[in-house]
Structure formats: structure tokens, C-alpha cells
Amino acid sequence: MSAPTEPEVPQAVTYREIQEILRTFRDSGWTGMTVELHGMRITVGKHGPPASRGLAPRESGISDPRVGAAVAAPGATPVSVPAESVGPPTSEGASTAASAPLGPAAAAPPVSASAEAVGSPAWGSPPPAPAEPPAPAGLPAVAGTAPAEPGVAAGAAPAGPRPGGAVDTTGCVAVRSPAVGAFWVAPGPGQPPFAQVGQRVAQDEQLAIVEVMKLMNPVVAPVAGTLVQVCAANAELVEYDQVLFWIRPGDE
Amino acid sequence: MSSPAALAPADPVVRPLRRVLVANRGEIAVRVVRACRALGIESVVVCSTADRHGLAARLADRAVCIGPPPATQSYLAIPSVLSAALGTGCDAIHPGYGFLAENPDFAAACVAEGLVFVGPRPQAVAQAGDKARARVLARAAGIPTLEGSPVLETAEQAVRAADRLGYPVLVKAAAGGGGRGMSVVEDEAGLRARWPAAAQEARSAFGDGRLYLERFIRNARHIEVQVLGDRHGSVIHVGERDCTLQRRHQKVVEESPAPALPEQVRQDIRRSGVAFAEALELDSAGTVEFLYDTDTAGYAFLEFNARIQVEHPVSELVCGLDLVAEQLRSAAGEPLRHRQEDITLHGHAIEVRITTEDPARGFTPHPGTVTVWQPPAGEGIRVDSHCEPGYVVTPYYDSLLAKIIAHGPDRDTAIDRLIAALDTLRVEGVPTTRDFCRAALDHPDFRAGRVSTDWIAARGLPDYLESS
Numbered sequence: 001m002s003a004p005t006e007p008e009v010p011q012a013v014t015y016r017e018i019q020e021i022l023r024t025f026r027d028s029g030w031t032g033m034t035v036e037l038h039g040m041r042i043t044v045g046k047h048g049p050p051a052s053r054g055l056a057p058r059e060s061g062i063s064d065p066r067v068g069a070a071v072a073a074p075g076a077t078p079v080s081v082p083a084e085s086v087g088p089p090t091s092e093g094a095s096t097a098a099s100a101p102l103g104p105a106a107a108a109p110p111v112s113a114s115a116e117a118v119g120s121p122a123w124g125s126p127p128p129a130p131a132e133p134p135a136p137a138g139l140p141a142v143a144g145t146a147p148a149e150p151g152v153a154a155g156a157a158p159a160g161p162r163p164g165g166a167v168d169t170t171g172c173v174a175v176r177s178p179a180v181g182a183f184w185v186a187p188g189p190g191q192p193p194f195a196q197v198g199q200r201v202a203q204d205e206q207l208a209i210v211e212v213m214k215l216m217n218p219v220v221a222p223v224a225g226t227l228v229q230v231c232a233a234n235a236e237l238v239e240y241d242q243v244l245f246w247i248r249p250g251d252e
Numbered sequence: 253m254s255s256p257a258a259l260a261p262a263d264p265v266v267r268p269l270r271r272v273l274v275a276n277r278g279e280i281a282v283r284v285v286r287a288c289r290a291l292g293i294e295s296v297v298v299c300s301t302a303d304r305h306g307l308a309a310r311l312a313d314r315a316v317c318i319g320p321p322p323a324t325q326s327y328l329a330i331p332s333v334l335s336a337a338l339g340t341g342c343d344a345i346h347p348g349y350g351f352l353a354e355n356p357d358f359a360a361a362c363v364a365e366g367l368v369f370v371g372p373r374p375q376a377v378a379q380a381g382d383k384a385r386a387r388v389l390a391r392a393a394g395i396p397t398l399e400g401s402p403v404l405e406t407a408e409q410a411v412r413a414a415d416r417l418g419y420p421v422l423v424k425a426a427a428g429g430g431g432r433g434m435s436v437v438e439d440e441a442g443l444r445a446r447w448p449a450a451a452q453e454a455r456s457a458f459g460d461g462r463l464y465l466e467r468f469i470r471n472a473r474h475i476e477v478q479v480l481g482d483r484h485g486s487v488i489h490v491g492e493r494d495c496t497l498q499r500r501h502q503k504v505v506e507e508s509p510a511p512a513l514p515e516q517v518r519q520d521i522r523r524s525g526v527a528f529a530e531a532l533e534l535d536s537a538g539t540v541e542f543l544y545d546t547d548t549a550g551y552a553f554l555e556f557n558a559r560i561q562v563e564h565p566v567s568e569l570v571c572g573l574d575l576v577a578e579q580l581r582s583a584a585g586e587p588l589r590h591r592q593e594d595i596t597l598h599g600h601a602i603e604v605r606i607t608t609e610d611p612a613r614g615f616t617p618h619p620g621t622v623t624v625w626q627p628p629a630g631e632g633i634r635v636d637s638h639c640e641p642g643y644v645v646t647p648y649y650d651s652l653l654a655k656i657i658a659h660g661p662d663r664d665t666a667i668d669r670l671i672a673a674l675d676t677l678r679v680e681g682v683p684t685t686r687d688f689c690r691a692a693l694d695h696p697d698f699r700a701g702r703v704s705t706d707w708i709a710a711r712g713l714p715d716y717l718e719s720s
Contacts, residue, residue: 014270014294180298180318181335213331237339239317240332241301 018042167229167246173222175245181212183238185230195245199227207245210238225249266585269293269344269368273337274312276348277327279638279652280560281308284346287576296340298333300326302646307638316340321648327351330358337367344368344583346576350650353559354381354429370583372481372536372558379532380558384426384464390553393531395524398543398552400424400466407447410465414443417467423447425454426462429555431501433457436468471704473544474498475510475551477525478567480578481534484587489522489529490571491597493539493563497692499615499708504685505692506563507602508570511663512701514549521551526592528556537564537579546704562605562655565636569601569659600666601659604674604689607651611688611716617651620644624680628673632659632666645682653684667693691716 025033025044032045177183185193185208195207201221208219229246232238271294274284281297285308288295297312302321309315316336319326326332328351337345345362347353353371356378362369371377380386384403391397401413403426414421414437423446425433433454437443447463455461473496481487494510495503510518525540532538539561541554564575573590582588609615622643627635637654645651656677658670674690692712697703703712 179335180316180332180339182339212335215331237316237336239336240319240326241317 169229169246172228172246172248173225174243175207175219175222175247177210177232177238177240177242177244178219179210179212179217180240181210181217181238183232183234183236183244184209184211185234195227197227197230201225201227201247210244219244221245221247223247223249224251267343267368269370269580269584271296271313271340271342271344272370272580273298273333273340273342273345273367274308274348275327275333275337275345276351276353277303277306277308277638277649279636279655280348280350280562282311282638283636284348284576285311287574287580290574291577291580293580296336296342298327298336300648302644302648306643307640314340321646323351323648330355330361333358334361334365334367337362338365342367344370344580346370346579347559349559349562354557356381368583370536370579372532372534372538376532376534377558380538380556381429382426383424383429383555384462386556387553389531390528393527395528396550396552398466398469398554401464403462403464407444410443410447410463411440413465414440417465420468420470422466422468423450424464424466425450425458425460426464427458427460428454429557431498431503434501469543469545470706471546472496473510473546473703474503474541474554474705475513475521475544476539476541476561477522478508478537478539478561478564478571478575479525479529479534480537480573480575480582480588481529482582482588483535483585485533486588486591487526487529487534488588488590488592488595489526490567490573490575490595492518492521492525493566495563496703496705497698497708497712498705499713503563503605504689504708505602505604505698506566507600507663507666508566509597509600510544513544517544517549517551524551524553528553532556534558536582537575543705562652563603565634565655565657566601566603569634569657570597570599571595572598599659599661600663601657602663602666602670602693603655603657604670604693605652605685606654606656606677606679606689607685608645608653608682609651609685610683611685611713612720615685617647618645618682619647620682622653622679622681624678626676626678627654628656628676630669630673630676632669633657633673634659653679653682664699667699687720688713688716691719 021035021042022044030046033043035042035044187194187209195201195205201207201224203221203224205221206218207221207227210217210219225247227245228248231243231245238244272284272288274281274288274295274297276284277299285295285297295312296314296316297308298318299306299309299315300319300321300323301317303309304315304317316339318332318336319329330352333345333352345367347358347370352358354377356374359369359371359374359377363374372380379389387397387400399417401410401417404410404413410423419440420436420438421443423435423437423443428434435446435450437446450463451461454463473494475492475494477492478490479487480490491508492510493506493508494513495506497503497505521542521544524542528540529538536558537560539557541557542551543554544551560576560579568575578588608618608620610618622639622641622645625639625641625643627637627639629635634657635654636657639653645653656670656673658666658673660666660669671690671693674686674693677686679686692698692708695712695715697707697711
């Protein structure tokens with residue numbers, strides 16, 4: 001018989017736990033919520049992730065809500081998680097939810113959440129011990145924000161076009177991922193991104209990288225035009241054929 | 253029983269799997285997802301764009317699209333599969349059957365990336381996959397093997413080996429298996445003519461042109477033993493299956509236990525199955541295949557499959573275990589929960605494979621859309637399928653629609669139940685092998701257990717085509 005194993009502090013949150021948190025939040029009257037669970041801080045807000053001390057400015061792009069493992073490096077970009085897709089996921093459904101609305105407007109105002117791993121590293125490697133002591137099992141520390149009163153801001157709105165916010169993509173051309181892998185917006189760590197929203201891009205100009213097991217696949221613009229939306233977050237897993245960008249075609 | 257010390261340093265700590273990537277599609281992906289659910293394990297299914305909306309993708313906790321429909325760009329693309337597993341935080345990969353299930357490079361790559369491969373250790377996968385090496389291992393373990401040759405370099409060597417064995421002989425690819433890469437030659441002229449073509453075919457199909465010869469048994473039955481192992485040195489069997497009814501070496505009907513077998517032979521085959529698994533230090537589920545010579549009542553080792561097999565349900569219904577769950581448990585480092593004396597076998601189970609092949613047109617598989625799909629149900633009936641109304645059968649993958657399995661207290665009841673179940677199966681939109689399977693089950697030869705591996709070609713199909 002095997003030795004009895006001690007209950008471990010989980011190093012990552014499961015999809016089911018995240019869905020449960022989002023469901024709980026959605027059914028509550030709150031406009032914002034921060035959950036500390038297993039060494040991870042999860043912040044949920046009805047109008048964008050509420051401002052949280054110590055978080056780095058959020059990058060544009062929304063990641064798949066079903067990412068269970070914490071992927072942000074310490075102090076790095078929190079991963080935004082739109083809550084529309086609470087419910088049975090499909091891979092196609094997820095990408096449209098992630099970059100909603102595309103075409104027809106989304107039904108409900110988006111709930112967005114950000115998950116920051118406290119002290120956990122990026123992308124798939126085992127995390128070191130969490131920087132903060134984890135909350136006791138079963139008793140997540142929850143700081144709720146009271147139901148919104150007029151004038152009380154639930155959280156700072158991010159600068160620039162908000163991913164998942166109402167960006168009109170009619171007439172735009174989708175740029176789809178050539179592979180399943182890690183989405184990188186810049187040529188290397190610390191370097192500026194290949195392209196920003198609002199920028200004019202040429203046909204075949206490189207917009208990003210999708211890395212598949214150390215192999216870098218360039219993502220290039222199929223047409224010349226203006227980049228109107230970035231639909232995936234840096235370092236997140238993107239699927240084959242997933243929409244990464246929308247370009248409004250037009251001559252430079 | 254091999255001592256635990258003889259194993260590669262096994263991790264004695266049980267590390268329960270939390271999230272498993274299912275690197276397959278169709279009915280086996282559905283099957284693995286179900287086993288994960290039963291164990292409270294999260295499942296992530298990879299899919300091509302053709303399978304995005306399929307049953308497996310919907311049942312899993314998550315589906316990740318990894319490529320376009322062609323398998324080489326999706327299900328067989330090792331970096332894409334690994335990328336999906338690592339990117340979704342999986343701790344293990346279940347390869348199903350086919351695709352990458354017996355690819356030792358894939359098994360090794362999983363381990364190198366810190367992922368648990370739900371299957372045997374990579375070295376065992378490699379050893380089993382080389383059919384010539386597997387024969388050597390069987391022989392060393394004292395298991396009867398078909399008279400055959402080592403790998404042969406030239407047609408001249410082949411002719412000399414064939415003279416020793418006696419014609420007819422089977423020309424087999426060392427890297428083949430699953431019924432592929434074999435051909436019968438009746439005499440020396442046939443062997444000389446066949447040799448270069450066989451090598452070339454093996455090279456293109458398996459990347460390895462090495463060939464060997466085996467004596468060919470005319471009146472053969474295919475008997476295989478389902479074995480289970482763990483990382484702690486235990487190996488058990490859960491009975492044998494009879495998969496004699498085949499067409500072009502692809503199984504059509506499978507059952508457990510094997511009918512009309514002398515009891516001593518049955519026990520010997522089971523014992524040999526366990527002996528091979530122990531020699532291989534098998535630490536997962538596998539199947540040891542044998543040929544039984546009806547004329548001599550002798551049996552011999554054929555090959556070993558280091559994977560869960562298509563026909564595993566017939567064993568499950570007879571032994572009461574969930575074999576995929578057992579694979580997941582072994583992969584987590586758990587010891588087997590049953591000793592051999594704990595295993596009891598009840599009744600009889602039979603399975604037929606329903607595919608979109610048209611028997612009237614040489615079994616050509618037909619792509620198309622399944623417009624009506626009403627699977628059978630009832631006492632003792634089990635259906636393993638990914639099919640549903642609207643399911644699109646594409647030319648990119650195999651043509652299996654469903655496995656229909658019946659269990660009963662005895663063989664005749666199982667046959668009757670399966671025939672009744674096939675009668676209630678409704679499929680429209682594509683042709684199927686349903687009527688053909690039903691006819692085979694109802695044939696007096698099958699009822700009497702008087703069949704051999706060439707029965708379908710020699711008797712079953714001609715009788716069927718004549719009557720329809």
C-alpha cells in the first residue's frame with residue numbers, strides 16, 4: 001500500500017474552481033471581488049478588473065477564461081478573464097468570447113477578472129513557494145466591494161481600447177493563429193511589441209510569434225491595413241486557427 | 253514475478269493525476285474523457301478543426317484546436333500535442349490507440365517534458381513496437397513463438413529461411429503491427445518476387461524496411477490476453493479475447509472469453525500472457541497476442557500491443573474493471589488494487605465494429621453525414637461511440653462509427669442480444685457494416701466457434717454477398 005499522502009497546497013487553480021468563482025461573483029450583488037486562494041490572488045470586476053495595489057498595468061488582450069494554471073510572472077501582467085463563457089466550453093466558443101463582441105454585440109455587459117499568481121513563474125514551469133502564505137484551505141480571503149453607489153468607481157478603467165470592449169470589427173480581416181502554442185507580441189522579452197492597436201501594418205508584416213515547443217512561428221498580416229484589435233494576451237496559449245488580430249484593410 | 257528492484261527507479265510516491273490531455277479523437281477520446289470523469293480528473297482534448305464540435309470536445313473540460321484535419325498536421329504532430337498539454341497545465345497525456353499511442357519517441361518526449369505518459373515506459377513501448385525484438389523477448393521468457401526468422405537482409409537469405417520453415421510463409425515488417433505490413437507467399441518464386449516490394453512498402457509505411465519471415469498457419473485463431481501492470485512490479489491478466497473474425501487483418505468481431513478452446517490451452521495462453529508482460533516489466537495496460545493453430549491445438553506468441561485496444565470493452569464487461577481507469581491509476585504510480593486471485597470473470601461478451609465501409613463495394617469507406625443515428629440499448633448492451641445525428645464522417649480518419657457490445661451469462665445469450673441490438677440500430681446517411689456483422693454473428697460457423705482468421709474472406713463475405 002502506498003504511504004498516505006498529505007494534502008498538498010495546489011499550485012494552480014483548476015478550470016472548475018475559476019468557473020465556480022465567476023459564477024459566485026456573477027450571482028452576487030458585488031461589482032468587484034478579490035479572492036486569495038492557494039497562494040493566488042484572483043480579482044473580479046463587473047466593469048473591468050478593479051484596481052489592485054501592486055499589480056502591473058494590464059496589457060491589451062484577453063486570455064482564455066479556462067486557463068487554469070497561473071501564467072503571470074511575479075509583478076507581471078495579470079491575465080484578464082472574461083466571464084461570459086461560464087458554462088460548457090468549446091474551443092471556438094472560447095475564442096469568440098475572448099474577443100467579444102465580433103460582429104453582433106455581446107448580450108450582457110462583460111464581467112472581467114484578472115488572476116495574478118502571487119510568486120508563481122510564467123508558462124508551464126513548476127512554481128516556487130508562494131510569496132505570501134496561502135489562505136487556509138476552505139477559507140479564501142474575500143474582500144468584497146459593496147454594490148455600486150453612484151459615483152463609486154469599481155476600478156480604474158484601463159487606458160486605450162479595452163479588449164473585449166465594443167470594437168467594431170465589421171469589414172475587418174481576421175489574423176488566425178498558424179499553430180497551437182504560446183502567443184508572443186514582441187520579438188523577445190523586454191522588447192517593444194511588433195505592432196500596436198491603431199498602427200498601420202503592411203501585408204506580410206510580422207505581428208507576433210506563436211511558439212510551439214521552442215519553434216517560433218511568425219504571425220504575419222494577410223493584408224495591409226490598420227490593426228484594430230489584439231485578441232490574445234501575451235504568453236497565453238492560443239489554439240490553431242484562433243483569431244489573434246483584426247485588421248481593417250486599407251492602403252498604407 | 254519480477255522484483256521491483258529490477259524496474260527503472262520507480263517513483264514510490266503516488267502523484268494523483270489532476271489534468272490529462274487526451275491525444276486522440278472519436279470514440280476512444282470519448283472513452284478516455286469518461287474514465288477521467290469517473291476518477292475526478294480534468295480532461296483536455298486536442299482536436300483538429302474537423303473535430304472541434306465533436307462529442308469528445310464537448311464532453312471534455314476543455315478542447316484545444318491543434319491543427320487542420322490531416323492527422324500529420326494535428327493528431328500526429330508531436331510538438332503541437334505537447335504544446336497543448338503544457339499550455340493547459342496538464343500533468344499527463346493519454347494517447348488512446350493508433351496515432352501516437354505506440355510511438356516511443358512521443359512517449360519519451362512526454363517524459364522529457366515532465367508529462368506522465370499514460371501507457372508503458374518508453375523503453376517498453378520501443379521494445380514492443382519492434383516486432384522482431386518482441387519475438388526474441390517472448391522466446392527468452394519461455395513462451396512458444398511462431399517459427400520464424402530473424403530480420404533478413406537479402407532475398408537470398410529469405411529463400412534459405414523459407415526453405416527451413418516450409419511454405420507458405422508470411423513476410424512481415426519488423427516495424428509493422430496491427431495487421432499491417434504482412435503478406436503471404438506460397439513458394440520460392442513468389443517470395444523472390446515479393447521481397448523488394450515488401451521492403452519498399454514497409455519503408456514508406458513505417459519508416460523502416462526491415463523484414464522477417466514467419467510460418468503461416470492456415471487454420472488460425474487470434475487469441476489475445478489483456479494484461480495490466482503497475483510501477484511496483486505487479487502484473488495480472490483479466491482473461492483472453494478471441495478476435496478471429498478479421499478482414500484484411502482488421503478485426504471485425506471480438507469476444508471474451510475465447511470459445512471452444514481446450515481448458516489447458518486457455519490457462520497456458522493466459523500464463524504466457526502474464527509471463528511476457530513480466531519479462532517486459534509492463535507497468536500499464538497491454539495486450540499479448542497469440543495465434544492458435546486449430547489443427548495442432550498449439551499456440552504461439554504473435555506480438556504485444558503497448559496500448560489500450562479498440563476491443564477492450566469485452567474484457568471490461570467480463571471482468572468488471574474499468575481498464576482505462578486502471579491505466580490512469582498506474583500512471584499516477586498507484587499499485588494495482590487487485591491480485592490475480594481477486595479477478596473473477598463473469599459471462600460472455602461480444603463486440604462488433606460498425607464502420608462506414610460498404611461490404612458490397614469492397615469495404616470502401618464512405619465519407620458523408622450521419623443524418624439518423626439511433627444506437628441500440630437494452631439489457632447487457634453497451635455502445636462506445638462518438639457518433640450522433642449530424643456527425644460528419646471525413647476521409648481523414650478511420651471509418652469507425654461505433655462499437656456495439658453485448659454481455660450475457662453465456663455465449664449464446666450474448667450473441668442473441670447482440671443480434672437483437674444490431675437490428676434496432678438505425679443509421680442513415682452513410683453505409684455501414686451493420687448488416688454484414690449481423691450476418692456473421694448469425695452464421696452457424698460462428699455460433700459453433702468454427703472459424704479462422706481467413707473465414708470472412710473465404711466464407712463469411714461470399715455467403716453474405718450471395719444472400720443480399
